[in-house]
Amino acid sequence: MIDEATIEDLTLGPQPARVPPHLELGLRVHSDSLAGIDHGDFRIEVVLPRDR
Numbered sequence: 802m803i804d805e806a807t808i809e810d811l812t813l814g815p816q817p818a819r820v821p822p823h824l825e826l827g828l829r830v831h832s833d834s835l836a837g838i839d840h841g842d843f844r845i846e847v848v849l850p851r852d853r
Contacts, residue, residue: 827848828846832843
């Protein structure tokens with residue numbers, strides 16, 4: 802569960818956020834069928850590359 806203390810720990814503070822020069826992500830699409838994807842019945846999972 803994310804509580805106020807956790808949010809405070811993750812807060813960057815007054816400095817501006819720095820954007821990394823690049824970011825590698827992978828996506829997995831989960832659905833029971835191709836028809837489900839066509840009808841918008843799917844879930845997308847964001848994953849980090851395996852070679853990190």
